[in-house]
Amino acid sequence: MKKILSFTLNGQPYEVAVKPKTTLIELIRDEIGLTGPKIGCNAGACGACTVLIDGKAVDSCSVLALQVEGHSVETVEGLADGDKLHPLQEAFLDDGGYQCGFCTPGMLMAAKSLLNENPDPSIHEIRHGLSGNLCRCTGYVRIIDSIHDAAQRMKKEGGEKS
Amino acid sequence: MRDFDYIAPKSVEETIKVLSEYKDEAKIIAGGQSLLNILKQDLMAPEILVDIKHLSELDYITYDEKEGMRIGATTTHHAVEVSPLVIEHYPILSEMEHTLAFPQTRNWGTIGGNLCIQDPTGDVAPPLIALRATVKIVGPNGERILPMEDFSTDYYETVLEEDEILAEVRIPPMAPRTGVAYSKFRIVEGDAPIVGAAVAFTLNEDGTCADARIATNGTAPIPLRIPDAEAVFKGKKITDELIQEAVEVAGEAMECIPDIVASDEYKKRVAKVYIKRMARKALSQIQ
Ligand SMILES: Cc1cc2nc3c(=O)[nH]c(=O)nc-3n(C[C@H](O)[C@H](O)[C@H](O)COP(=O)(O)OP(=O)(O)OC[C@H]3O[C@@H](n4cnc5c(N)ncnc54)[C@H](O)[C@@H]3O)c2cc1C
Ligand code: FES
Ligand code: FES
Numbered sequence: 001m002k003k004i005l006s007f008t009l010n011g012q013p014y015e016v017a018v019k020p021k022t023t024l025i026e027l028i029r030d031e032i033g034l035t036g037p038k039i040g041c042n043a044g045a046c047g048a049c050t051v052l053i054d055g056k057a058v059d060s061c062s063v064l065a066l067q068v069e070g071h072s073v074e075t076v077e078g079l080a081d082g083d084k085l086h087p088l089q090e091a092f093l094d095d096g097g098y099q100c101g102f103c104t105p106g107m108l109m110a111a112k113s114l115l116n117e118n119p120d121p122s123i124h125e126i127r128h129g130l131s132g133n134l135c136r137c138t139g140y141v142r143i144i145d146s147i148h149d150a151a152q153r154m155k156k157e158g159g160e161k162s
Numbered sequence: 163m164r165d166f167d168y169i170a171p172k173s174v175e176e177t178i179k180v181l182s183e184y185k186d187e188a189k190i191i192a193g194g195q196s197l198l199n200i201l202k203q204d205l206m207a208p209e210i211l212v213d214i215k216h217l218s219e220l221d222y223i224t225y226d227e228k229e230g231m232r233i234g235a236t237t238t239h240h241a242v243e244v245s246p247l248v249i250e251h252y253p254i255l256s257e258m259e260h261t262l263a264f265p266q267t268r269n270w271g272t273i274g275g276n277l278c279i280q281d282p283t284g285d286v287a288p289p290l291i292a293l294r295a296t297v298k299i300v301g302p303n304g305e306r307i308l309p310m311e312d313f314s315t316d317y318y319e320t321v322l323e324e325d326e327i328l329a330e331v332r333i334p335p336m337a338p339r340t341g342v343a344y345s346k347f348r349i350v351e352g353d354a355p356i357v358g359a360a361v362a363f364t365l366n367e368d369g370t371c372a373d374a375r376i377a378t379n380g381t382a383p384i385p386l387r388i389p390d391a392e393a394v395f396k397g398k399k400i401t402d403e404l405i406q407e408a409v410e411v412a413g414e415a416m417e418c419i420p421d422i423v424a425s426d427e428y429k430k431r432v433a434k435v436y437i438k439r440m441a442r443k444a445l446s447q448i449q
Contacts (some may be wrong), residue, residue, distance in 0.1 A: 003168060016234025020168035020211065023198070043199050046268060056240070056269040062198050063270060064191070066168055067215055110265065131352045 007068045010078030022122075024060040024068060025049045029073060036076035036105040040134070047133030050106035050113075051075050057113035059132070076105035079112065087153040088112060090144070096139075097146030099137035106133050111147045120151055163201050174219055174329065176298055180212050181325040182302050187210050190327060192236055193271035193441030195263075196279040215272070220329060223247055226272065230334040235274025239263070242273055254342045254360075258289050264352045274328045275278050280384070281354070287314065289344040291377035294446035295333045297315060303328035304348035311377070314384035318369045337373075339365040343440040346379070347426040349423075357381055357418070357429050357438035360445045363400065369449075371395040376408070378439075381416040381433045388415045391437070405441045409434045 002017040009032065018027055025042075028034050028051070037060055040048035044062040051060045052074040059065060060073075076093040079142050088108050089094065098104040107130065114121060114129035121129065127140075173178040183187055189208035191197050192215050193201060198207050214220060220234040225247045231240065237364070242248055243259035252413040262276075262285045274287045289312060295310040302325055310331075313320055322328065336342075346358030357380035357446045364373040391412035398404055418429035 001167070020166055021163045021201075043203065044195055044264075047266060051267060053270070058270045059195075059264075059266040060241065062195055062266075064168070064194060064198070065215060066170070066213075067194070068316075069170070069216070112321075128351070129265055134268045138440050150371070154403070 003066060005066055005069055006068065008072040010074055011072075020064065020066060022065045024063040024065050026074070027065040027075075028060060034075050034077050035136065037109075038102055038105060039082055040102070040106075045132075045134075046103075047106045047110060047130075048103055049108040052109055052116075055116050056114065057110045057132070059147070074109070074112075076108050079108060080113075086112075088115075088150040089155065091146040091150035091153060095146040095149050096142045097138070098143070103133060103135040103137075107135065107143055111150065114147070115151055115154065120155065121147075123148065149160045164196075164204060164207050165201050166208050168213065169210060174214075174217065177214055177217070177327060178211075178302055178325060179213060179253040179321050180299060181327070184210055184212075186324050188262060188362060189290045190214055190278070190325075192275035192278075193238070193267075194275075195267050196275060196281070196309070197270035213363060214327065220274070225251055230332065232299050233273055233331045233333075235329050235331070235344045236272045237274075239268035239271050239273060239276070240265070241401075243268060247383075248411075251336070252293060252342075254293070254344055255290050256332075258285050258344050261351070262286070263345070274329060277313065277331070278320060278328055278406070280316075280320050281356045282317055282385075283380040283382050284385070285344075285355060285358065285360075285379065286297040288358060288377040289342065290333070291330060291385060291387050291446060292360035292362040292375045293333050293336070293346065294322055294375065295331055297328055299326050305329070305336060307332070311385065311387045318419040328355065336405040339367075339372075339448050341444035341445035343447070345436060349438060355380055356424050357433040357436060359433060361437060361441045363441070363444050363448065365400075365448055370399050374408075375414060376437060378412075378416065378433055378437065380429060381418050383419070388412045390415055392428065400441075400445055402442075405438055405445075408441070409438050412437050 038048040040046035042061045044059045111141040176404035191211045220236040222234040228414035288311045302406045342362040346355035360377045362375040366372045375394040391408040394408040419427040
């Protein structure tokens with residue numbers, strides 16, 4: 001029997017009826033239709049499905065949709081501000097932080113979570129922060145560079161504002 | 163995954179009521195990091211999941227100089243990792259959490275879920291055993307307190323009855339002149355440990371050993387405390403020779419089981435190395 005779930009997705013309130021066994025990634029992709037987060041392993045091991053729950057990276061394949069009741073969820077679709085890309089997205093574009101792009105939505109959200117907590121991470125801290133995200137293409141170096149670059153850009157932006 | 167019903171009780175009391183009503187048809191879900199993988203493979207088919215993840219009543223970390231630390235069962239790994247109280251009083255727990263699974267797992271998975279799934283390689287139990295932790299279990303007849311090392315009974319089995327939950331982990335204050343170390347062996351960051359070892363020493367004022375604790379993971383179906391090896395140190399001055407003697411005794415106690423990653427012999431050898439290293443490390447913190 002379906003149950004009613006209320007939560008926020010990319011700043012927008014949602015009220016949807018879901019089966020208890022629906023996982024968060026199934027809700028986001030199949031029912032709401034945001035296909036940014038990907039299903040890789042469906043077992044909490046690859047990070048392709050990474051979304052933020054209350055600002056923290058979580059594998060959406062390993063959370064029941066009903067468990068985000070009252071929480072705020074953010075996917076890669078919520079990263080840009082209208083047409084203005086997020087500094088992480090800009091840095092990934094400029095620094096070649098992706099090849100096929102399958103892991104990218106998860107990488108971006110894992111990186112966002114990391115920077116939320118630690119705005120100026122060392123290379124080691126970036127590597128540790130990405131330990132739950134697999135990439136079959138890039139060899140990681142450019143992803144790590146992109147995140148380091150994005151952190152610098154965000155520091156600058158923040159500095160300009162204040 | 164098969165269909166199931168879902169309920170999110172509002173309190174621990176209501177959780178126990180629901181569990182008492184449904185008995186073995188119900189299964190607790192906390193972070194679901196282990197449980198959902200089990201359900202996806204149809205290894206288990208509960209009628210109803212009882213969600214405790216959102217219970218703020220079970221989500222806390224407190225410290226008191228007399229009583230020590232209390233950690234609620236639904237506290238996430240990440241909350242333990244970054245807690246200033248944990249870092250101040252039991253830094254080993256923060257270090258352990260820092261290398262447990264992935265950021266994603268730590269952000270949503272809970273310390274209670276980790277102990278209750280009772281994976282023999284789990285990271286959380288050995289350092290807690292070394293720190294003389296106890297667990298508070300709540301059921302229809304009230305609560306009971308057990309030493310951490312008595313909580314696990316077999317692979318993926320604990321002492322919990324079907325209408326009981328793990329509510330809290332309690333850690334006594336550390337005695338003066340105590341050192342504690344834990345580390346694990348694994349091939350890739352984020353992989354489950356192959357084996358690991360936690361060692362704690364408390365010294366007397368004259369430098370002899372007042373108390374020793376040794377606990378390992380991945381070396382038996384349950385987290386293994388090794389009293390025979392601990393006894394080697396009691397009342398003596400801890401030297402490298404004494405550590406080696408204890409390591410040999412510990413080797414006898416471990417009944418490692420081979421799996422796809424490593425043979426029993428290999429696990430035992432590596433576990434002995436880790437006990438030795440952790441003993442030296444724990445000692446170096448006091449001397
Ligand atoms: C990719 C991956 C890597 C991992 N790597 C590691 C690792 O390196 N080291 C390590 O130690 N662990 C590792 N784990 C295991 C991880 O730590 C656990 O999955 C997690 O801590 C379980 O917590 P949870 O809240 O998600 O529990 P759940 O999955 O919700 O529950 C686990 C079990 O415990 C029961 N349960 C949960 N809470 C309670 C309670 N309070 N009272 C009674 N029963 C309860 C549930 O019914 C279920 O049977 C890994 C897991 C994954 C998916
Ligand atoms: S699809 Fe969720 S972690 Fe791989
Ligand atoms: S860019 Fe292809 S998997 Fe990472």
